Amino acid sequence: MRCVHKLLLKICLILALCSCGNEADVKVFFSDLPAVNIPSDLNTAIEVKHWLAIGPFEFNPLFIDPVKSFNRKDLRKYGIKEGWMDEKGIKKVQRRGVDVLLIDTLSPQIMLFDYVIDREEKKSNFYLVSKIYSEKAQEVTLIIDGSYSYAAWLNGDKLIEVRGKHNVNKAGDRFVNISLKEGENQLFVKVSRGTNKISWDLICAITSRSEGERIYRVNYAGDFVTNSIVNKSLEIYSGPYQNGKVEIMDEKGEVVAGSSFENQPFVVSGLNRLKDGFYKATLILGDEKIRQVIYKGDYLKFAKKTKMQVDELAGNSLYIKDLHAACQRIEYLNNQYGDPHSPNETRFLNRNRVYWGFSLLRMLQNNATTQLMTYENQEGEPGIFIFHNTQKSSQKIPLVIIVPAATQGNSMIEDWYTSNLDQIETDNALADKFGFAVAWIYAGGTNYSAIETEKEITAIINRLQSEYNIDTQKIFITGDCEGGRRALVQLALSPGRYAACVVASPITLLGGRDGVPLYLITQMDTVPILIQHGRDDNVSPVEHSRRFYEEAQKLNLPVVYNEVAGSHVNVSKDGRRYVFDFFSLYAGEHVKQ
Numbered sequence: 001m002r003c004v005h006k007l008l009l010k011i012c013l014i015l016a017l018c019s020c021g022n023e024a025d026v027k028v029f030f031s032d033l034p035a036v037n038i039p040s041d042l043n044t045a046i047e048v049k050h051w052l053a054i055g056p057f058e059f060n061p062l063f064i065d066p067v068k069s070f071n072r073k074d075l076r077k078y079g080i081k082e083g084w085m086d087e088k089g090i091k092k093v094q095r096r097g098v099d100v101l102l103i104d105t106l107s108p109q110i111m112l113f114d115y116v117i118d119r120e121e122k123k124s125n126f127y128l129v130s131k132i133y134s135e136k137a138q139e140v141t142l143i144i145d146g147s148y149s150y151a152a153w154l155n156g157d158k159l160i161e162v163r164g165k166h167n168v169n170k171a172g173d174r175f176v177n178i179s180l181k182e183g184e185n186q187l188f189v190k191v192s193r194g195t196n197k198i199s200w201d202l203i204c205a206i207t208s209r210s211e212g213e214r215i216y217r218v219n220y221a222g223d224f225v226t227n228s229i230v231n232k233s234l235e236i237y238s239g240p241y242q243n244g245k246v247e248i249m250d251e252k253g254e255v256v257a258g259s260s261f262e263n264q265p266f267v268v269s270g271l272n273r274l275k276d277g278f279y280k281a282t283l284i285l286g287d288e289k290i291r292q293v294i295y296k297g298d299y300l301k302f303a304k305k306t307k308m309q310v311d312e313l314a315g316n317s318l319y320i321k322d323l324h325a326a327c328q329r330i331e332y333l334n335n336q337y338g339d340p341h342s343p344n345e346t347r348f349l350n351r352n353r354v355y356w357g358f359s360l361l362r363m364l365q366n367n368a369t370t371q372l373m374t375y376e377n378q379e380g381e382p383g384i385f386i387f388h389n390t391q392k393s394s395q396k397i398p399l400v401i402i403v404p405a406a407t408q409g410n411s412m413i414e415d416w417y418t419s420n421l422d423q424i425e426t427d428n429a430l431a432d433k434f435g436f437a438v439a440w441i442y443a444g445g446t447n448y449s450a451i452e453t454e455k456e457i458t459a460i461i462n463r464l465q466s467e468y469n470i471d472t473q474k475i476f477i478t479g480d481c482e483g484g485r486r487a488l489v490q491l492a493l494s495p496g497r498y499a500a501c502v503v504a505s506p507i508t509l510l511g512g513r514d515g516v517p518l519y520l521i522t523q524m525d526t527v528p529i530l531i532q533h534g535r536d537d538n539v540s541p542v543e544h545s546r547r548f549y550e551e552a553q554k555l556n557l558p559v560v561y562n563e564v565a566g567s568h569v570n571v572s573k574d575g576r577r578y579v580f581d582f583f584s585l586y587a588g589e590h591v592k593q
Contacts, residue, residue, distance in 0.1 A: 028052065028100040030087035035133035038180060038206055042140060045172075045211060045571055047108035048187065048204040051130050053101045054085070054093060056116055056123035056193075067341045069124035070149040070163065070192035083153035083188050085129045103128075106536035107567040109168065112191060112200040124194065128202065130187045134180040141212025141240050142187075143571050145173035146202045148194035154178050155185055164342030167199045170422060172219050172571035175212050175239035195341070205571045212240045213285070218574045221290045222425045224283050226347055228294045228354045234268040234281065236261070245284040248294075251277070271296055278358050293358045303330050303353075306360060318463065321374040325384050326360040329372060329413045352419050370428060372412075375459040384412040385460050386440035388428040389468065396471035398499075398587040399464065400436050400580075401457060402427065403443060403479035403487045410445040417442070426573040434580040436476075436587070439464065443486060450489045450514030457490065457497075473499065476583045478576075480504040481540050481568070484531075488517040488524070495525035500586045502530045502579045505540040505568060508548040521551055529559045530582045534566035 034050045057074035064072070073082055078096060080089045094100050101115055112126050142159065144152055145168040151161040159176050193200045207215070216239035226235035238244055238261070246268050247258040256279070259268050276297025283290050295302065307330075310323045333353045338345040362368035370388040377383065391397045409415040417440075424440065431438045439460055443453045464470045477498050479487035484506025491501050492515065501524075508517040529552070533545040545561060552559035562578070 027094065028090065028102050030085070030090045032102055033129070033131055034104070035131040035184065036206075038132060038134040038138075038140065040135040040138065042138070042206075042208045043211065045143065045205040045207040045215070047567075047571070048130050048132070048206065049103075049105050049108050051103040051110065051128045052085070052090065053103050053110075053112070053115060054090075054098060054127040054129070055125055056112070057098075057125045058119070058122045059124050061122060066124060066193075066195045067164075070190075070194060072125060074125050075127065082127075082151075082190060083158060084156040084186065085127070085188060106538040107569050108203050108205060108571075109171070109567075109569045110202045112193070112202070120193075124192050126191045126200075128189045128191065130189075130204070132180065132185040132187050132206065134182055134185060137182045138180050139209055140178060140180055140206050141209050142176045142178050143172045143174070143205045143207060143212060143215065144176065144189075144203065145171055145571075146189070146191050147199040148196035149192040150202065151190045152176070152204075153186075153188040155181070156188075162344075164194070164339065165344045166196060166339065166342060168201045168203055169348070169420075170219050170573070171203050171569055172205070172215050172573075175216050177209065177212075177240050177242075180206075195339075203569065203571065209240065215572045216240055217285070217288055217290055218426060218572050219422065221429065222292045222355075222421065223351060224290060225281055225292050225294055226343075227350070228292065228347070229299045229350045230271055230294055230296050232269065232272045234271060234294065236264075236266040236268065236283065238264060238266060238283065238285070241285050244286075247282045247284065248274075249280045249282065250274075251279075276302070278354075278361065293354055295354045295357065299350075299353060299357065300334060303334055303357060306357075306364070307331070309364065310360075318374050318376075321382075322372060323360070323363055325372045325374055325413060326356065326363055329356050329418070330360060332414050348419070351421060355421055370424070373460075373463065375456070375463045377455040377459040379455070381455075383442065383456055383459065385442060385456075386412075386418065386424065387437070387464065388424075388431060388440075389437035390432050391435060391437060393469045395469065396474065396588070397437050397469050398435065398474035398476065398583070399461070399470050400431060400438050400583060401460075401475065401477045401487075401490075402438060402440050403453075403477060403483045403490065404441070405479070405481050405483040405486075406448075407442065407445045410447055412442040412445070415442070415445060422573050427576060430574065430577055430580045434584050434587075436580065436583065437464075437468070437470070448486070450486070450493060453486065454490060454493050457494075461497075471588070474587050476500050476502070476586075478502045478504075478579050478583075479506070482507055484508075484540075485511065485517055486514075488529075489514050489520065491527060491529070492517070492520035492523040495523065495527050498527055500528040500530070500583055502532075502582050504531075504576070504579075505533050505537050506531060506544060506548070507540050508544040518548055518551060521548065521557065522555065524557070526558055528582075528586060529557075530562070530578070531559065532562045532564060532578060534568065535563050536565070536567040539568040 059069045147165045149163040152159045243262045245260045247255045307327045338349045373387045407417045477487045484503030531545045533542050549561040
């Protein structure tokens with residue numbers, strides 16, 4: 001869908017240029033840029049969607065390393081200093097043939113590849129300017145994420161510079177405390193493509209200090225340690241917090257290291273005295289705590305030793321197959337090299353190594369809370385899913401099936417879907433809070449089909465029911481976007497299986513051989529359904545949910561529809577709390593609140 005959007009946008013840009021006598025006839029004025037209003041009682045995240053984009057600027061890849069193209073100060077030859085732009089500067093660059101575009105989108109995720117007509121490989125730097133109007137002078141937090149490299153200025157003062165990010169995985173990644181003056185402020189950003197072929201994006205939002213701290217704690221739960229494989233010292237990213245405390249605990253729960261901090265960057269040193277193994281780091285921020293597992297020492301040595309332990313186990317049970325699948329995941333991660341120019345990619349890779357390595361260790365100890373599990377469907381075909389549970393087996397456990405959107409591969413062990421730890425850990429924490437177990441299914445990856453997914457879900461439930469006290473009367477299903485469409489199709493295939501269904505921004509007016517949800521609605525019986533959709537969604541248009549809800553009303557079906565402000569992107573990873581809120585209505589009295 002993104003490719004189609006990009007093609008249509010390029011066609012529109014070409015037509016617009018061709019309709020004018022020459023490039024000089026295409027004028028954009030600084031006054032054309034609308035301001036982003038920041039109220040005096042700010043209590044939410046205000047997304048920045050209005051920009052003037054200047055560029056992109058070309059470079060010669062034969063003489064300049066694309067990674068270093070970010071260093072080029074492309075505005076200097078026009079007598080303009082990076083970090084500030086005005087009407088005079090806009091006129092100057094346009095007279096010299098530089099493209100200036102007005103970007104006004106539904107989504108805060110600005111995809112700059114969409115604004116490049118040709119010769120992408122020779123273009124690297126965009127400059128973007130936004131007007132921020134504040135109703136009063138106030139202290140706020142800027143939330144920003146970009147790729148491949150970016151820098152940001154406020155009113156001419158440089159705020160931040162980040163290099164080597166392949167993607168905007170978090171959407172809300174960096175947190176910068178800033179002071180807005182009353183009236184108009186200028187946010188100026190430089191974004192470089194570098195060597196990136198998958199993402200040339202920017203996301204910005206402005207929120208209150210307290211909300212910025214809350215979003216940080218959500219987005220960085222399990223990820224505040226920069227180097228999760230450590231030797232001598234531990235590096236911490238504490239976002240908008242300027243002071244706090246770190247404690248490192250061993251497997252017995254005893255504090256073996258730690259320190260307080262009053263500014264950033266922050267390092268906990270002296271860890272070389274600790275023996276090799278897994279530890280839990282706790283970041284204490286006032287009354288709040290977030291935790292992350294780290295590994296101290298030679299991780300590859302641990303992986304090799306643990307694999308030998310697994311190989312020595314006899315038998316052909318599904319448990320043994322689980323362990324081998326976990327070993328395959330670790331081996332796959334250890335064979336990845338990432339990007340030597342990208343600290344972010346190294347961090348992402350090592351975090352996955354530690355997470356799944358710790359999971360394997362806990363699996364061997366029979367006390368894993370999140371793990372890879374295997375199944376065989378009724379035809380004897382194998383498969384893998386992720387299972388998370390912290391509920392006691394003394395009570396019936398309600399289960400949530402999470403259906404993926406269009407995954408990119410055909411192996412759960414190797415897919416990015418399994419590396420999406422930000423969302424996995426956030427949803428797992430919500431499941432714990434509300435008293436659910438969660439099964440993250442793969443749905444065949446690129447080989448998806450509704451019938452095969454139904455067989456997969458059946459096999460997963462059978463496997464879990466044989467080992468856990470799963471309440472088969474309290475099974476729920478959820479998914480986003482294309483995953484939402486698939487969840488609705490599964491509901492139509494097996495309505496008697498599910499106690500309720502929640503879908504976010506579902507595609508309901510389209511479908512392949514497995515059917516269009518709108519036309520399958522009568523097969524969904526009277527299962528309660530909640531649909532939530534952002535009215536500014538530019539990926540899955542809101543009309544999909546409106547039409548589905550209208551049809552449900554005609555049939556008097558129990559469908560609840562929440563149309564909310566926002567688009568397909570959310571800077572906070574806990575946006576799916578409403579899913580568990582809704583499921584808790586149908587899960588029984590024992591479910592936590």
